[in-house]
Amino acid sequence: MSAVEQTAEADPWSSRSGSRSRSRSRATSIGSSWLHDELQPGEHEPTSALLDYCKRKFLRPYVAILTLVGLNPISTDMSNVRACCSYVQALMVLFVLLVGYLLRYICGYRGDRGFTSYRDIRPITNGTDGGAVTPNTIGELLFGFIVPSGFNLMAFISAVLVCKVIDHEQLQNLIERVFLMSAKPKRLCRMLWLFLGVALALLILLFGYACCVVIMQPTQIVKVFWLAKALSDWETWLRVGLLVTILLQDLVEIIILSNYYIECYLLRMHLETLSHKLLMHSIDSLDWMREVLEFRKLLERLNQHVSIPVCFLIVMNLAYAFAGLVYLFKDFDFHYCALKLVLLNIANVMLWLFLGLLPFFVASSVTRVCQNAQANGHQIRVRPFVYHNTSAEDLNSTLLFAASLDMSAKLFRMPIQPNYLCFAILVVVIVILTLGMCLNLNALGKI
Numbered sequence: 001m002s003a004v005e006q007t008a009e010a011d012p013w014s015s016r017s018g019s020r021s022r023s024r025s026r027a028t029s030i031g032s033s034w035l036h037d038e039l040q041p042g043e044h045e046p047t048s049a050l051l052d053y054c055k056r057k058f059l060r061p062y063v064a065i066l067t068l069v070g071l072n073p074i075s076t077d078m079s080n081v082r083a084c085c086s087y088v089q090a091l092m093v094l095f096v097l098l099v100g101y102l103l104r105y106i107c108g109y110r111g112d113r114g115f116t117s118y119r120d121i122r123p124i125t126n127g128t129d130g131g132a133v134t135p136n137t138i139g140e141l142l143f144g145f146i147v148p149s150g151f152n153l154m155a156f157i158s159a160v161l162v163c164k165v166i167d168h169e170q171l172q173n174l175i176e177r178v179f180l181m182s183a184k185p186k187r188l189c190r191m192l193w194l195f196l197g198v199a200l201a202l203l204i205l206l207f208g209y210a211c212c213v214v215i216m217q218p219t220q221i222v223k224v225f226w227l228a229k230a231l232s233d234w235e236t237w238l239r240v241g242l243l244v245t246i247l248l249q250d251l252v253e254i255i256i257l258s259n260y261y262i263e264c265y266l267l268r269m270h271l272e273t274l275s276h277k278l279l280m281h282s283i284d285s286l287d288w289m290r291e292v293l294e295f296r297k298l299l300e301r302l303n304q305h306v307s308i309p310v311c312f313l314i315v316m317n318l319a320y321a322f323a324g325l326v327y328l329f330k331d332f333d334f335h336y337c338a339l340k341l342v343l344l345n346i347a348n349v350m351l352w353l354f355l356g357l358l359p360f361f362v363a364s365s366v367t368r369v370c371q372n373a374q375a376n377g378h379q380i381r382v383r384p385f386v387y388h389n390t391s392a393e394d395l396n397s398t399l400l401f402a403a404s405l406d407m408s409a410k411l412f413r414m415p416i417q418p419n420y421l422c423f424a425i426l427v428v429v430i431v432i433l434t435l436g437m438c439l440n441l442n443a444l445g446k447i
Contacts, residue, residue, distance in 0.1 A: 047180065054179040057189045059172060065196070066259070069093050069156075069252045071163045073171055090160050093248070097156060100245025101149040106231070107242050108223030110144050111316075111352070112323040113345065114213040115223070148316050152249055155312035159256050162305045171263070174298055178266045181273045188269065192262060199258035202355065206250040207243075209348050214239050216341065253313055257359065260310045263302055264362045264409065268369045271295055275369075275376050278398075281386045285398045292373070296407055299366075303410040310359050311412050317356035322431075324349035329435040353428075360424070363409035363416040370407040377402030 066072045070090030074083050108115050163171075182188045214221075221238055222231045231238060274291050277283040283291075328345055377399030380387050387395060408415040 050180055050185060051176060053185060054176055054189075058192055059175055062175075062192075062196075062262075063172075066163070066255065069248070069255055071159055071255060071259075073163050073167060073169060075169050075172070086164065090164070093252070094153075094156065096245060096248055097153060097252070100242075100249055101145070101153070103238070103242045103245055104149065105141070105145045106224050106227060107221050107238060109210075109213075109242060109246075111148060112320040112348070113327045114348075115217055115221075148319065151312045151316035151319075152253065155256060155309040155316075156252050158312065159252075159309040162308065166305050167301070170298075170301060171259075174263065174266055178270045178273075181270060183273065191265065195258060195262050195265065199254050199261075202351075203250055203254045205347075205351055206254070207247050209344060209351070210243060210246045210250075212340075212344055214243055253355075256309050256313060257355065260302075260306055260359060261362050263306055264366050267295070267298060267302060268366050270298075271369050271373055275373050278376050279379055279383070279386070281380075281390075285380075285390075285394055289398070289401050292401075292405065299370075299407055299409070302366075303413075307363075307409075307411055314356050314359055314411065317352050321349055321352035321356055324352060325432060325435055357425070357428075359411060360416055360421050363411055364418040364421050366409035367407075367416055368418055370405070370409075373407070374402055374405050 063072050067086075067089070070086065070093045072086060074086060078086075104110070179185050179188065220232065221235055221242075271292075274283070274288060274295065278285070278288045324345065328349065377395075381395050381399050408417070410416065
């Protein structure tokens, strides 16, 4: 049972003075229409109805989704057997990921371009088989397989540590807190499921590219020279195993990224609700300050813990995107390849670029809301009809508190500002145009 639920019937958020009346007035202001539909027989408390609605409609299904890859949090009321099973499941996912990284190397499958050619991994010396591995092959092994797999692995391990060791029930408390503060819980629930629907679409696109590339591979799938003959009879099983492990790797990445997007959206909605209540004078200024301080703790948790696995995935995704761009503009032969293969590679690059840049846009939206909250003090100071009975001392203290707020979403320990993000997008566009002009002029000249 979460901290919010434990105190729902006795004294909700008892650590903050005056919060009982605030919770009841907020729940009453939602309206009795949907509460009447959602209340179960015997339930009469609006706070209990909200928590029950939150659990049934989103929290429990979302935890089940996290459980698919072993990222479900360990709650305080979970039995020791279930906790051990959760850790065992995470270890099983880790083992399958390691097997998938090995299959990628054996089959020569890279995220930025699909399958590599037979000569890229085959060890050669002076044109003859056998001998020592050349420096180019070492570079292919290191930067084409080990480093990207390492980033994916570190993202999963750090996500497990955050969900099971560091945070425990912090995610559940955040979801319940935002549902309790929201004036439109149904709309909030639909938006959260919309995020998960978009995540499912991205997963289908990622796995669809892998399926197309594996199916379109006509030659032998094993690219390692000394394993080609030994595994020649296992072609079908290798293809199936490669697709299954790729699906798990993509699922881990999508769940980690979608969890970050959902938490950013929840924080943004939480702060927007607090700002609206302050401007409408439906919350006391002192209570608003306490709530903002609680929000700052949640934001610090996002910046210091939740963003760590996302940063690993950002590096991997952007590396795949730019490596795929260089491959398209420099080494890819547009004249002798099928049109569907060209379109697949272009779509793959765009997909990795989208996954690599989207966390910055989501973080910048949180930063924008934090910057808007700094102006709340100025706005209430000039609202003569709403705050006409409030003393100037209280207004000035709220103004000073709001103006001193310095909050922003961070990635790589750096504040993400919308104006800096626009400049980064400009640089990316210029780099892409430059690559297209300089690296593929010979191919364009043959048209």
